[in-house]
Amino acid sequence: MTPGIIVCSETDEGAFELLTKGRELSEEFKMELSALVLGKRNDKEIQCYFEYGPGRLILIPNVGIENLDAETYASVLFEVTKEEGPNILLVRSSRLGKEVAGRAAQKLQAGCVTDAIGLTTKGPDLVIDRYALGGNTISSEIIKTTKKVISIMPRTFEAERAPVEGKVERMELKIPPRRVRLVEQRKKTSESVNIESAETVVCVGKGVSNKEDLAMLNELCRALKGELGCTRALSSDYHWISEDRMVGISGKRCKPRLNVSIGISGQIQHTVGIMSSKLIVAINKDKEAPIFKIADYGIVGDLYDVVPRLTQKIKALET
Amino acid sequence: MLHVIACMKQVVDLQQIRIKRDTREPVLEGLPVLFGDMDKNALEEAVRIKEKHGAKVSVLSVGSAKLKDTVLEALAMGADEACIVVDPACEGSDTAASAMTLVKAIEKIRPYDLILVGEGSADNYSGQIGSRIAEMLNAPQITYVRELSIEDNTVTAVRDIEAALEVVKADMPLVASVTSEINKPRRAPLAQILRASRKPLNVWTLKDLGIEASQVGSAASPIQVVSNVAPQQERKGVIFEGDVDATVAELVDALGKEGALL
Numbered sequence: 001m002t003p004g005i006i007v008c009s010e011t012d013e014g015a016f017e018l019l020t021k022g023r024e025l026s027e028e029f030k031m032e033l034s035a036l037v038l039g040k041r042n043d044k045e046i047q048c049y050f051e052y053g054p055g056r057l058i059l060i061p062n063v064g065i066e067n068l069d070a071e072t073y074a075s076v077l078f079e080v081t082k083e084e085g086p087n088i089l090l091v092r093s094s095r096l097g098k099e100v101a102g103r104a105a106q107k108l109q110a111g112c113v114t115d116a117i118g119l120t121t122k123g124p125d126l127v128i129d130r131y132a133l134g135g136n137t138i139s140s141e142i143i144k145t146t147k148k149v150i151s152i153m154p155r156t157f158e159a160e161r162a163p164v165e166g167k168v169e170r171m172e173l174k175i176p177p178r179r180v181r182l183v184e185q186r187k188k189t190s191e192s193v194n195i196e197s198a199e200t201v202v203c204v205g206k207g208v209s210n211k212e213d214l215a216m217l218n219e220l221c222r223a224l225k226g227e228l229g230c231t232r233a234l235s236s237d238y239h240w241i242s243e244d245r246m247v248g249i250s251g252k253r254c255k256p257r258l259n260v261s262i263g264i265s266g267q268i269q270h271t272v273g274i275m276s277s278k279l280i281v282a283i284n285k286d287k288e289a290p291i292f293k294i295a296d297y298g299i300v301g302d303l304y305d306v307v308p309r310l311t312q313k314i315k316a317l318e319t
Numbered sequence: 320m321l322h323v324i325a326c327m328k329q330v331v332d333l334q335q336i337r338i339k340r341d342t343r344e345p346v347l348e349g350l351p352v353l354f355g356d357m358d359k360n361a362l363e364e365a366v367r368i369k370e371k372h373g374a375k376v377s378v379l380s381v382g383s384a385k386l387k388d389t390v391l392e393a394l395a396m397g398a399d400e401a402c403i404v405v406d407p408a409c410e411g412s413d414t415a416a417s418a419m420t421l422v423k424a425i426e427k428i429r430p431y432d433l434i435l436v437g438e439g440s441a442d443n444y445s446g447q448i449g450s451r452i453a454e455m456l457n458a459p460q461i462t463y464v465r466e467l468s469i470e471d472n473t474v475t476a477v478r479d480i481e482a483a484l485e486v487v488k489a490d491m492p493l494v495a496s497v498t499s500e501i502n503k504p505r506r507a508p509l510a511q512i513l514r515a516s517r518k519p520l521n522v523w524t525l526k527d528l529g530i531e532a533s534q535v536g537s538a539a540s541p542i543q544v545v546s547n548v549a550p551q552q553e554r555k556g557v558i559f560e561g562d563v564d565a566t567v568a569e570l571v572d573a574l575g576k577e578g579a580l581l
Contacts, residue, residue: 069487070450094480099450102450102454103451105415106415111413112445131444133331133333133347133442134442138548139443140546142545182485183475183485185483186484186485199581250444267334275550278579281574287558293552293556294552294554296577297574298558306567309564313567313571
């Protein structure tokens with residue numbers, strides 16, 4: 001394989017996001033842009049990839065993502081990039097992408113940055129931004145090795161089309177059988193919410209004292225035409241709200257026009273997930289709660305007093 | 320007997336970080352240090368395995384001299400021994416160098432059956448350590464484990480990969496990373512923490528592990544940190560207090576003017 005930028009994601013839309021950014025880097029650094037596609041694909045699927053501008057598609061039809069564990073997935077990435085010369089490997093920072101990033105980097109003796117939230121070029125350097133110190137800071141980092149592995153948070157870049165006529169290269173890879181055997185896969189029962197693309201998000205935290213009280217918050221959500229989100233405690237610890245609504249460093253990152261944070265103290269592990277909101281409103285009875293420091297508007301008050309009145313007021317506006 | 324190694328990272332108390340107003344740099348000096356929450360999940364799981372199957376549990380950590388105190392909590396939670404690598408040259412090591420240091424220490428206390436790490440460290444959450452260790456040890460890895468059981472020499476785990484849960488099996492020795500859902504770490508009472516100092520504590524330097532100072536630390540790191548500052552926040556900070564009806568009216572009025580109400 002020739003040196004270049006190689007994009008790999010276990011979902012097509014993930015690959016399209018990365019290809020969109022990859023095009024820019026490819027021009028800047030004069031490196032060829034390729035997409036690595038695993039498993040059998042038909043012509044139409046292949047054409048879809050070329051809509052997003054890779055000069056080359058590396059197809060490995062005999063290896064599907066379902067055949068791979070972290071170890072064997074890393075060996076695929078290694079085989080594709082092992083030849084001498086610079087490579088920038090861009091993978092999606094999904095859980096699968098993130099685990100393989102570290103292992104592939106170790107195989108390649110490459111520097112690796114995971115969970116990137118931004119990529120910029122500065123002269124000959126590629127500067128990678130990621131949250132550090134539990135979300136308190138953003139660390140801007142450069143990888144000094146010629147092979148670089150970067151995992152990028154989903155939806156960091158928006159996919160934009162730029163069709164090209166690229167070439168397809170097929171590879172046959174011999175991959176040893178995975179040592180971590182898959183016994184069963186259970187799809188999570190999800191309400192298929194997409195909180196990451198919601199225009200309005202109402203986030204709730206431990207200030208809510210009973211599960212039954214969520215009805216009151218759902219009503220506010222409906223009045224605001226928004227989606228309900230929550231802190232880790234309410235989903236992982238209490239199991240009141242499904243995990244696909246969990247917002248924060250280990251959950252979803254949302255970018256709404258309006259975020260309303262209710263009964264949330266404002267710990268950084270949660271707030272990194274709402275930082276990109278255009279407007280943040282906080283409702284909390286503790287005046288000293290850190291959430292007020294990142295709020296545009298806030299009410300110091302008991303959510304049980306404030307929320308019903310707020311809902312009523314917003315409903316009244318509509319009529 | 321099974322040998323389970325829990326790798327833990329000592330971090331500053333992230334809740335207490337202050338940000339300098341002018342430079343937006345974090346102030347880290349003088350902050351208390353502790354183990355990350357998910358590292359405690361890893362240790363807790365190791366101790367539960369010991370309680371169920373009988374095992375020797377070793378805690379392994381690389382960090383500053385304060386580790387000698389920090390690690391007492393891990394011993395009090397049920398680890399049988401602690402192995403810590405304390406060497407000023409490690410300061411500024413990136414994940415590759417830290418993983419290498421851990422592996423050298425693991426080679427000193429092997430054979431092992433299971434190495435447990437948290438899904439990510441509390442401070443940087445890079446999630447690379449488990450993957451890099453597994454690769455260096457040529458071991459299988461199971462990441463994002465929220466349920467783990469052992470039968471004979473086989474680990475069965477339920478792992479969480481966002482849209483799905485996977486049930487997987489692999490033979491030990493292996494490396495597993497755990498998520499916070501796997502258990503609720505026990506709290507060690509103070510008396511137990513004090514007594515923990517009687518348990519074996521191995522303190523190693525890089526030399527003890529056969530590592531040159533030039534192989535670790537920021538100079539050896541392939542990652543160069545250009546800057547590390549708090550994100551710029553330009554929020555309005557208009558806070559209403561007092562009578563509930565009045566504050567709600569003020570808020571709705573403000574949101575209306577912002578065009579935030581669809």
